[in-house]
Amino acid sequence: MELSDLIFTPLGEESQITTFDCGLEDITSFLQDDAVAYQAEKMANTYLFQDEKGTVFAFFSISNDCLNDLGDEHGYTNNIWNRLHRFLGLSNVKRIRQYPAIKIGRLGVHKDLHGSGIAYQLMDFIKGWVMIDHKPACRLLILDAVNQPKQVKYYDRNDFKFLLKSDESSKTRIMYYDLEKLTP
Numbered sequence: 250m251e252l253s254d255l256i257f258t259p260l261g262e263e264s265q266i267t268t269f270d271c272g273l274e275d276i277t278s279f280l281q282d283d284a285v286a287y288q289a290e291k292m293a294n295t296y297l298f299q300d301e302k303g304t305v306f307a308f309f310s311i312s313n314d315c316l317n318d319l320g321d322e323h324g325y326t327n328n329i330w331n332r333l334h335r336f337l338g339l340s341n342v343k344r345i346r347q348y349p350a351i352k353i354g355r356l357g358v359h360k361d362l363h364g365s366g367i368a369y370q371l372m373d374f375i376k377g378w379v380m381i382d383h384k385p386a387c388r389l390l391i392l393d394a395v396n397q398p399k400q401v402k403y404y405d406r407n408d409f410k411f412l413l414k415s416d417e418s419s420k421t422r423i424m425y426y427d428l429e430k431l432t433p
């Protein structure tokens with residue numbers, strides 16, 4: 250199965266989310282128990298990939314965000330910001346410590362499709378799709394990656410970078426992707 254065989258649709262009250270299982274309880278239960286309320290409260294919008302019977306095989310939730318300097322005590326040293334600024338190549342912009350971003354709050358692929366490559370098609374889709382008709386400027390895709398080898402490998406292969414060293418042994422790590430990479 251390819252991602253393009255599936256139907257892309259916003260989460261709705263009628264969506265069949267109870268059979269979805271991505272193998273990580275926190276992420277599965279977000280979709281099943283919380284995503285509708287997050288959407289209603291305008292805290293995160295969730296989008297599904299489902300077949301013609303409505304079976305959900307992948308989803309992601311996104312919201313507007315900002316990569317923001319939280320100060321030294323959180324590991325946001327001058328070095329971090331200088332490195333980020335250089336990485337983004339923002340030579341014509343005054344150095345700032347707030348970068349407009351879109352946050353991928355949650356993302357999951359049905360466990361039967363792990364290893365199929367669909368997760369990579371999903372990330373390619375997200376990177377392109379967030380740029381379409383997005384009125385406020387947005388430079389970064391950001392997320393809190395579950396700090397486990399499988400998840401970190403997945404985001405690394407999708408060209409996401411770690412922001413900090415100080416969260417190396419935390420449960421989650423902040424990662425970012427420069428959306429400017431998509432501009433020819």
Ligand SMILES: CC(C)(COP(=O)(O)OP(=O)(O)OC[C@H]1O[C@@H](n2cnc3c(N)ncnc32)[C@H](O)[C@@H]1OP(=O)(O)O)[C@@H](O)C(=O)NCCC(=O)NCCS
Nearest residue numbers: 271273276356357358363364365366368369394395400403
């Ligand atoms: C994280 C998740 C989306 C990754 O999907 P996955 O299919 O398991 O992804 P993997 O990185 O294991 O990749 C599987 C295989 O696809 C292959 N692949 C296919 N297309 C690829 C591509 N374009 N680029 C790189 N690898 C590709 C790889 O070779 C890889 O096999 P390998 O590990 O033997 O080299 C999925 O495991 C998931 O939904 N997990 C539960 C929820 C979760 O953790 N969400 C993220 C929270 S931060």
